Structure formats: structure tokens, C-alpha cells
Amino acid sequence: MNITHLPLNAIRAFLVSAKHLNFTKAAVELCVTQAAVSQQVKMLESQLGVSLFIRQSRGLNLSEEGMMLLPVVQGAFDNLSEALDMLAQGIHREVVTVGVVGTFAVNWLLPRIADFQARYPLVDLRISTNNNTADPVAEGLDYLIRFGKGSWHATEATELFPAPFTVLCPPGIGQALASPRDVLNYTLLRSYQPDEWQLWLNEAKVAVPKAKLSAIVFDSSIAMIEAAIQGYGVALAPPVMFERLLMEEKLVQPFDLYLHKGSYWLTKLHAQKESQAQINFKQWLLACASEACSTSV
Structure with missing residues (x-):
């Protein structure tokens, strides 16, 4: 009707x-x-x-x-x-709609949302999560936060920070990992690209035929990390996304060896004009990313 x-x-x-x-x-x-x-x-x-x-x-x-x-x-x-x-009263609210990779939304953006609301109380932030693929036009997104190399068709991309991958696992398993080769004694947990473990092992100079690499594949890094915490294996993920769990010692990072696959980017279509509310969100997000990078050094 x-x-x-x-x-x-x-x-x-x-x-x-x-x-x-x-x-x-x-x-x-x-x-x-x-x-x-x-x-x-x-x-x-x-x-x-x-x-x-x-x-x-x-x-x-x-x-x-x-x-x-x-x-x-x-x-x-x-x-x-x-x-x-x-x-x-001469007051009006504005809306900013952001598509966000699920891991970034839950583990990085959400803990900082209260600060944005305090600074911009008249801006309503609407967050739509995805698995790194979304259509900003079809979904009506002002911005899209995604992981990658920074090159997308007809898109302006601003780097937030790099997010290299490394091994993350529960403390009990971490104590048993004396060298990178030892990860092969456990189930390999991964998401995204199928060659991630092979590439990380190449960085570690561990020669293993790809056919011998068996893994459990997840469509979400959050689910993958939860499986690692529960002892199902070792995960390959960006530690910057799981700092809280590392601080709480639910996870450990046994090796200072990284696979550099890309960064998180704030993106928008070139043809899309930005409102003042959108500009405010962009500047706030970049300032948060810069602060996070400086404190982690």
C-alpha cells in the first residue's frame, strides 16, 4: 500500500x-x-x-x-x-552511512564510536558490515572502509594504516611454537585468500608443498579468531585488529614475522560530493588512525 x-x-x-x-x-x-x-x-x-x-x-x-x-x-x-x-530551533541532523569490513567495525571502529558521537552529536552514523565487498551505489554508502592495496575503479582511497598478517593463537599453543615450522603441527585457520599460509611460510623460509597445507576456512576473521581462542588451531590475521584480545592474553603472537598483504582504506567514489558531516567523519577517522599508529610504534 x-x-x-x-x-x-x-x-x-x-x-x-x-x-x-x-x-x-x-x-x-x-x-x-x-x-x-x-x-x-x-x-x-x-x-x-x-x-x-x-x-x-x-x-x-x-x-x-x-x-x-x-x-x-x-x-x-x-x-x-x-x-x-x-x-x-535552527538545528538539523545529518546522516553518514559507512560500509565497513566486519573485523574493522567490531574490533577497531566500535570502541571509538563514543568519541565521534561526543564530538558530533548531530550526526547519525549508520554502519553496514561486509566481507570486503560492497556496492556503494546500490547500498547507498557515503564511504566504504575496506582492506587491500588501495586501487579500486573510479574510487578515491585514503590509507588508514597497514595491517600485516602474522600467527595468532591461544597461549597454550603459543608456548609449543618454537619455530615457524611448528605451526604445521596444528590446524591452520584462515580467511580471505587461499595462499595466505603458503606466503607466510615462504616469508619464514619454511618449504612446504602447497598440497600438504590443510586449513579450516572462515568467511570472517572474527569467527576465525574465536576458533583459535577455543583451541581449534593457529590463525593468520592482522594483530592490529585484535589488540584487546592480545592485551587480555586470550591470544598471543609467537613470531615477529609478518605477511604484508595490504592496508585498511577509507574509500569513496570520485563522482560523489562530500557533505560537511561526511568530511567531519573522514577527518575524525584519519585522526584516530594516526593516533593509533603513533601509540603502537
Whole structure:
């Protein structure tokens, strides 16, 4: 149903009548006649094809359909009232929509969101998580935070920080890893590209036929790391994304040996113009990334 065809006065009459469960009291609040309120509600019911009230001799009760509709209508009117109040005061909110790699969203961005909200209370940040693939046009994204080399078609990319991969595992397994070759005694956990473990072992100068590398593959680094914590094997992941777990000693990094596969980037389409709210988010994010890099050195 096209809601633009529903009369606002009728929806308002329903809301106030549901509040009082009485057409007469609703009429007093709306400064119209009882008959007008009843007629507006009947018109709305006719257009919706349902009864919103159960009419009884002692008054009204909401029907199941009325109970379902009431919180939706109340919320819509509350939002409208808030927006009108803000406009009257010369205040308006802006929205910034960001697509984010899931690992980055949970482990890096989320702990910093409170700071952004404190600095920009009139900006609503909307976050959509993905596995490093998203369509900014189809999904209506202002920015896309992704992992890679920084080259995407028709896209402006600003580097946030590099995120090299290395072995992460629970302390019990870490104690048993005397050399990089020892990881082969455990199940290899990985996500993203199928050659990651082979490339890391090449960096470690451990010669192993690729066919002998068996692994459990995850579509999420978060799930992969949880499997490592539970003792299912050793993971290959960027430690910068799991600093909290390393500090809590749920994970350890046994080797100072890295596979450099790319960085995290803030990207947007070249053709897309930035609003002030978007610029504020971009500058805040870059400042956070710079601070994080300086404290980790």
C-alpha cells in the first residue's frame, strides 16, 4: 500500500483515539467534533481494509491490527515532532552511512564510536558490515572502509594504516611454537585468500608443498579468531585488529614475522560530493588512525 494516499488527519485521529480509547475525549484534544473523529477513523479503516478498534457499549478497545499499528504511528509522530522542534530551533541532523569490513567495525571502529558521537552529536552514523565487498551505489554508502592495496575503479582511497598478517593463537599453543615450522603441527585457520599460509611460510623460509597445507576456512576473521581462542588451531590475521584480545592474553603472537598483504582504506567514489558531516567523519577517522599508529610504534 502507498502510504502517501493515507490522510494524515485520519492517522492522527487514530492515534489520539487509541490514547484515550474514547472518540469524545479524542475530539476534545483535537478540537473537532466526536463525529469528525469517528468518521476519520472509519475512513482510515476502510482504506486499510481492517478494523482498528473493537467498538463496545462502554467504549473502545484496540483490535489486534490496531495494537500492531499503534507503536508504529506513535514512533513516526514522535520522530516528526522531534524533527520539527529541531528545525524551529535552527538545528538539523545529518546522516553518514559507512560500509565497513566486519573485523574493522567490531574490533577497531566500535570502541571509538563514543568519541565521534561526543564530538558530533548531530550526526547519525549508520554502519553496514561486509566481507570486503560492497556496492556503494546500490547500498547507498557515503564511504566504504575496506582492506587491500588501495586501487579500486573510479574510487578515491585514503590509507588508514597497514595491517600485516602474522600467527595468532591461544597461549597454550603459543608456548609449543618454537619455530615457524611448528605451526604445521596444528590446524591452520584462515580467511580471505587461499595462499595466505603458503606466503607466510615462504616469508619464514619454511618449504612446504602447497598440497600438504590443510586449513579450516572462515568467511570472517572474527569467527576465525574465536576458533583459535577455543583451541581449534593457529590463525593468520592482522594483530592490529585484535589488540584487546592480545592485551587480555586470550591470544598471543609467537613470531615477529609478518605477511604484508595490504592496508585498511577509507574509500569513496570520485563522482560523489562530500557533505560537511561526511568530511567531519573522514577527518575524525584519519585522526584516530594516526593516533593509533603513533601509540603502537
